[in-house]
Amino acid sequence: MSSSEEEELGLLPPVEFICKKKKRRRAKRSSTQEDATRSASSGFKSRSSRTRVSSCPDGQETPLPSTASQPIRKRRGRDRGGERPKSHVCQQCGKAYCSAENLKVHWRIHTGERPYHCDQCGKSFIKSEAYRNHQRVHTGEKPYSCDQCGRSFSQRSSFNLHRRIHTKEKLPMCPKCGKHFITLQALSVHQRIHTGEKPYWCPQCEKRFRTLQNLTVHQRVHTGEKPYQCPRCEKRFATFQNCTVHQRSHTGEKPYGCPQCEKRYATLQSLMVHKRRHTGEKPYGCQQCKKNFTYLSTLNKHRKPRDTDRPRCHRCQQCGKAYTASGSLKIHQRSHTGEKPYHCDLCGRSFINSNGYRQHQRIHTGEKPYYCEHCGRSFSQAGAFRQHQRIHTGEKPHQCTQCNKSFIRLGALQAHWRTHTGEKPHQCPQCQKSFSQLGVLQAHLRTHTGEKPYRCLQCEKCFVTFQSLSVHKRIHTGEKPYWCQLCKKNFTYSSTLRRHRCVETTEDPHCLQCGASFSLSNQPWKHKCPDLSAEPGL
Structure with missing residues (x-):
C-alpha cells in the first residue's frame, strides 16, 4: 500500500498503550518506543498499530484510540490504576464522568429537570435512587438494621454513620462540653449553641435559627403548608416526625420503654421526661427564687404570678377577657361557641381542649401517672395530686376571713363560707329541700330514686355515697x-x-x-x- 493510499485511509503513526498492571513489561518500554520511532520514520505502518482519525472543521486530525492495540473485553477499558477514564465532560462546569449515563444525570442539575415525582407529597428528584429512598419515608421501610442495637434506618448513609458508635471510631468532640458527634457537620451545628450563632433567619418575622431545616419547618407556619398526611384520619402535619408520632395514636405503638418500671411511651422525649421521676432530676430552675422543677410546664406555672409585665393583647370580643397568647384566646372562644373538637370514642364525651381529653382518657385506661412517695397513692390528674400532697405537708392555703379556718381546697372553703352566709343554692326538685353543696344534693336525690351505685366487693352491700362505702370497708380490713x-x-x-x-x-x-x-x-x-x-x- 502506497503512502497516498494510507493518507486517504487516515492512518497515523501508532500510539502506544502499555498496561501498567503488569510490572514485567515495564523493562521493555524503552525498546518498544525505539521500534515505534523507526517505523514512523520509514513510513511503515503495521496492521496492529493503526489508529482511526476523525476530521475536524479546521483541517486538523484528532487521533482516536485504536481497538486493535487493546484486548477485546465486554466492559469498558480502564487505566493503569484500575479506574475508568472520565472521557465525558460537562460543557458548562467542566466536570468529567466515566459514562454518558452519568453525564446525562448530571446535566439535569443545570437544566432543572426532575423526572421522578412522588405521587403522595409531590416532591421531585433528579436520580431514581433518591426517589426510592424518599419512598421509604411514606412506606416506613427501613431495610438497613444494626446487628448490635437493633435500630433500623431507611438510608445506607445514615446506617454507616450509626455504625461508628459501635465501632468506637474516633468521633469529633466538642472542646467545650466534651460531647461526641458522628460527623463534623453535626459538630459545627452543635457549636452554635455555645457561640449563639443563628445564621438562618426568616424574612417574614425575622426570627433566627441555627439550622436550615428548622427554618424550613418554621416557614410552614406562615405558608400554612402541611405536606405530611395521616393515611387513616387524613390529618396533615408540618413535619414528618409529628406525623409519625400521630400515627402511633392509631396503632397504639409505644416503642420507648422505661427499664425501671417497664412503662412505655410513644416518643423518646416523653420517656426522658418520665425518667426524671426515678432519678430525681430537676433541670428547670427559677432565676428569682432559685427553686428547681422537674418539668418545664411546672416552671412556667410557677413564673406566672411573677410575670405581670407580659401584655394581654389578645382580648375576647364577647366577654372582654384578655390573654397573653392567641392560642389561649382560641380555646376560650370555644366556651362561647360550644365547640368541643376532642371526642372520646368510648363514652362519646367531648372536650374543649386536648388537656381535658387526655385526662379523661385515663378514666378508661386506668392510668395514674402521679405517684405519692409518702403514702403510695396514685392519681390520674395533676391537680388532685397537688391537693393530696398538702395532706402530708400540712399546707392549707385557703383561709376563711371570718373564723380564720383554713382548707386544702378552694371548693372546701367556698362550701364552708355558706355556713356563715346560710346560703343553700342547691334545691331538690322533688321535696324542695335545699343544700349548700352539690355533692350533698346528688346523694340526697338517691334517697328518692333508691340508687346505690357504690358496691362492696367483699359482701356486695351497696351504699348511696362513696364515703359510706369507705367507712363500711373498715369492717373487713379492721382499720x-x-x-x-x-x-x-x-x-x-x-x-x-x-x-x-x-x-x-x-x-x-x-x-x-x-x-x-x-x-x-x-x-x-x-x-x-x-x-x-x-x-x-x-
Missing part, C-alpha cells in the same frame, strides 16, 4: 383510724369515739376531753368536740 388521747383506745367510727369520750349521767353529763356540759342526756351523743375534729381522719 380503726380514731383513737382516744386519754386511754389510747382505737375506734372504727368517729361517732363511737364521741360516745366513749362523753360520760352520760342524769345529773351532770359532760365531755371528758373539752369539759363541755349538757342539759339533756342525748346531747353528748351529738356533741362534736373541737379537739376531736383537729385529729387526723376527721
Whole structure:
C-alpha cells in the first residue's frame, strides 16, 4: 500500500498503550518506543498499530484510540490504576464522568429537570435512587438494621454513620462540653449553641435559627403548608416526625420503654421526661427564687404570678377577657361557641381542649401517672395530686376571713363560707329541700330514686355515697383510724369515739376531753368536740 493510499485511509503513526498492571513489561518500554520511532520514520505502518482519525472543521486530525492495540473485553477499558477514564465532560462546569449515563444525570442539575415525582407529597428528584429512598419515608421501610442495637434506618448513609458508635471510631468532640458527634457537620451545628450563632433567619418575622431545616419547618407556619398526611384520619402535619408520632395514636405503638418500671411511651422525649421521676432530676430552675422543677410546664406555672409585665393583647370580643397568647384566646372562644373538637370514642364525651381529653382518657385506661412517695397513692390528674400532697405537708392555703379556718381546697372553703352566709343554692326538685353543696344534693336525690351505685366487693352491700362505702370497708380490713388521747383506745367510727369520750349521767353529763356540759342526756351523743375534729381522719 502506497503512502497516498494510507493518507486517504487516515492512518497515523501508532500510539502506544502499555498496561501498567503488569510490572514485567515495564523493562521493555524503552525498546518498544525505539521500534515505534523507526517505523514512523520509514513510513511503515503495521496492521496492529493503526489508529482511526476523525476530521475536524479546521483541517486538523484528532487521533482516536485504536481497538486493535487493546484486548477485546465486554466492559469498558480502564487505566493503569484500575479506574475508568472520565472521557465525558460537562460543557458548562467542566466536570468529567466515566459514562454518558452519568453525564446525562448530571446535566439535569443545570437544566432543572426532575423526572421522578412522588405521587403522595409531590416532591421531585433528579436520580431514581433518591426517589426510592424518599419512598421509604411514606412506606416506613427501613431495610438497613444494626446487628448490635437493633435500630433500623431507611438510608445506607445514615446506617454507616450509626455504625461508628459501635465501632468506637474516633468521633469529633466538642472542646467545650466534651460531647461526641458522628460527623463534623453535626459538630459545627452543635457549636452554635455555645457561640449563639443563628445564621438562618426568616424574612417574614425575622426570627433566627441555627439550622436550615428548622427554618424550613418554621416557614410552614406562615405558608400554612402541611405536606405530611395521616393515611387513616387524613390529618396533615408540618413535619414528618409529628406525623409519625400521630400515627402511633392509631396503632397504639409505644416503642420507648422505661427499664425501671417497664412503662412505655410513644416518643423518646416523653420517656426522658418520665425518667426524671426515678432519678430525681430537676433541670428547670427559677432565676428569682432559685427553686428547681422537674418539668418545664411546672416552671412556667410557677413564673406566672411573677410575670405581670407580659401584655394581654389578645382580648375576647364577647366577654372582654384578655390573654397573653392567641392560642389561649382560641380555646376560650370555644366556651362561647360550644365547640368541643376532642371526642372520646368510648363514652362519646367531648372536650374543649386536648388537656381535658387526655385526662379523661385515663378514666378508661386506668392510668395514674402521679405517684405519692409518702403514702403510695396514685392519681390520674395533676391537680388532685397537688391537693393530696398538702395532706402530708400540712399546707392549707385557703383561709376563711371570718373564723380564720383554713382548707386544702378552694371548693372546701367556698362550701364552708355558706355556713356563715346560710346560703343553700342547691334545691331538690322533688321535696324542695335545699343544700349548700352539690355533692350533698346528688346523694340526697338517691334517697328518692333508691340508687346505690357504690358496691362492696367483699359482701356486695351497696351504699348511696362513696364515703359510706369507705367507712363500711373498715369492717373487713379492721382499720380503726380514731383513737382516744386519754386511754389510747382505737375506734372504727368517729361517732363511737364521741360516745366513749362523753360520760352520760342524769345529773351532770359532760365531755371528758373539752369539759363541755349538757342539759339533756342525748346531747353528748351529738356533741362534736373541737379537739376531736383537729385529729387526723376527721
